[in-house]
Amino acid sequence: MSEKRRDSKGRILRTGESQRKDGRYLYKYVDANGKPQSVYSWKLVATDKVPAGKRDCIALRDKEQGIHKDLADGISTSDSRLSVSELYARYTTLRGNVKRSTEAGRRYTAKLIAQDMIGAKAIGSVKPSDAQEWALRMQDNGYTYRVINNTRRSLKAAFQMAVSDGWLRKNPFDFALNTVMKNEVNVRTALTEEQEQALTGFIKQDKPYRRYYDEIMILLKTGLRISEFCGLTVNDIDFEDGVVNIDHQLLWEKGRGGGYYIDTPKSKSSIRKVPMSAEACKAFERVIARRGEPEPFMVDGYSGFLFVNEFGEPYPAHHYQEVLHRIVQKYNKGHDDKLPNITPHVLRHTFCTRLANKNMNPKSLQYIMGHSDINITLNLYAHASIDNVKAEVVNLIA
Numbered sequence: 312m313s314e315k316r317r318d319s320k321g322r323i324l325r326t327g328e329s330q331r332k333d334g335r336y337l338y339k340y341v342d343a344n345g346k347p348q349s350v351y352s353w354k355l356v357a358t359d360k361v362p363a364g365k366r367d368c369i370a371l372r373d374k375e376q377g378i379h380k381d382l383a384d385g386i387s388t389s390d391s392r393l394s395v396s397e398l399y400a401r402y403t404t405l406r407g408n409v410k411r412s413t414e415a416g417r418r419y420t421a422k423l424i425a426q427d428m429i430g431a432k433a434i435g436s437v438k439p440s441d442a443q444e445w446a447l448r449m450q451d452n453g454y455t456y457r458v459i460n461n462t463r464r465s466l467k468a469a470f471q472m473a474v475s476d477g478w479l480r481k482n483p484f485d486f487a488l489n490t491v492m493k494n495e496v497n498v499r500t501a502l503t504e505e506q507e508q509a510l511t512g513f514i515k516q517d518k519p520y521r522r523y524y525d526e527i528m529i530l531l532k533t534g535l536r537i538s539e540f541c542g543l544t545v546n547d548i549d550f551e552d553g554v555v556n557i558d559h560q561l562l563w564e565k566g567r568g569g570g571y572y573i574d575t576p577k578s579k580s581s582i583r584k585v586p587m588s589a590e591a592c593k594a595f596e597r598v599i600a601r602r603g604e605p606e607p608f609m610v611d612g613y614s615g616f617l618f619v620n621e622f623g624e625p626y627p628a629h630h631y632q633e634v635l636h637r638i639v640q641k642y643n644k645g646h647d648d649k650l651p652n653i654t655p656h657v658l659r660h661t662f663c664t665r666l667a668n669k670n671m672n673p674k675s676l677q678y679i680m681g682h683s684d685i686n687i688t689l690n691l692y693a694h695a696s697i698d699n700v701k702a703e704v705v706n707l708i709a
Contacts, residue, residue, distance in 0.1 A: 318355060328355075328371065334362060336371040340378060350374050384480065391435025391478050395466070396425045398434050402469035410574055412562055420465050423449075423458075434473055442466070442483040443491045456495050460488045501664035502657065506650055507531065513642050520638050525594040526618060526631070530655060532591040534662030534680055537628040537655035538562055539581070542573065544615040548595050554584040557681065561610065563627035571625065573611035581681035631655050663688075
């Protein structure tokens with residue numbers, strides 16, 4: 312009968328266990344993928360003392376217990392050694408065929424992950440508290456709640472893949488961000504009718520900015536996304552049927568190799584025909600009459616853009632962001648009734664809210680707005696003004 316192996320304290324070592332000459336304990340095993348693996352510890356059991364000058368650590372047999380549980384559940388300990396950055400890269404690689412704008416967003420997310428210490432951390436060692444501390448570090452580094460939450464959602468999806476593949480037991484990013492930090496995202500609110508009139512009236516009489524009057528009116532009276540608006544061509548305006556055909560969007564990518572490009576709309580629901588009101592129709596007529604015949608400018612097979620600069624190049628979305636910002640600044644300098652921050656999306660939101668307040672059928676409103684989810688449309692009814700709510704109550708009671 313062979314003699315049992317013992318450690319330096321005379322304790323019997325189990326199968327797979329051994330003790331090195333420096334006193335450190337070693338456990339060898341084969342993981343769920345059939346790969347040989349090893350773990351180390353300065354302690355055999357939790358009550359052992361760590362040698363002087365060495366960091367405290369988890370006892371070897373406590374590690375073994377976790378390993379045996381992982382093996383019983385089919386968890387791959389070797390795959391759990393992937394770094395968080397490597398996991399996110401694998402996740403995005405397996406989910407290709409995305410829009411160019413999504414690819415740019417993924418590159419940005421990968422950069423955010425890599426620049427924090429969590430990017431190099433093994434996924435199997437990431438605890439929920441680590442994920443929450445990461446969010447707080449992001450906040451300390453000046454990132455907004457929206458950016459942090461978008462990144463958290465991406466990490467949650469990547470870690471969920473690891474859980475589904477049997478690399479991990481739990482998803483450390485499966486938490487609500489508002490339980491860790493205050494949601495300071497400014498909720499977009501629609502312009503009041505008074506604010507809308509103040510904005511359009513000011514633009515109409517202001518010499519430098521009145522050339523944008525028709526563009527602002529079209530955004531207010533069609534509810535188009537700014538990328539859909541920028542991509543409009545002469546052929547997209549159907550005056551006979553009184554609709555605007557939306558089947559593409561114009562986007563701009565920064566950096567080397569960037570520039571204008573055409574993409575499909577945000578979702579299949581975004582391909583639609585938007586009815587033109589009389590005001591919108593007249594604004595389009597003025598834009599086309601004023602446009603003349605600029606030099607041909609083509610982007611991915613599209614030409615004849617409606618809203619162009621002096622070189623015949625279409626204005627990108629950020630141009631209108633800046634114009635609206637400057638208009639509001641100028642207005643607020645000379646008026647006591649200040650306008651809020653206005654973006655192209657606020658104009659879209661205003662259009663949608665107006666129709667919601669007039670009790671348009673939600674499904675019709677969903678179609679016009681190009682919302683893929685009816686809940687997005689229904690949420691607009693939460694922004695109805697108190698005056699409209701009071702009027703509804705009076706009418707229903709009467």
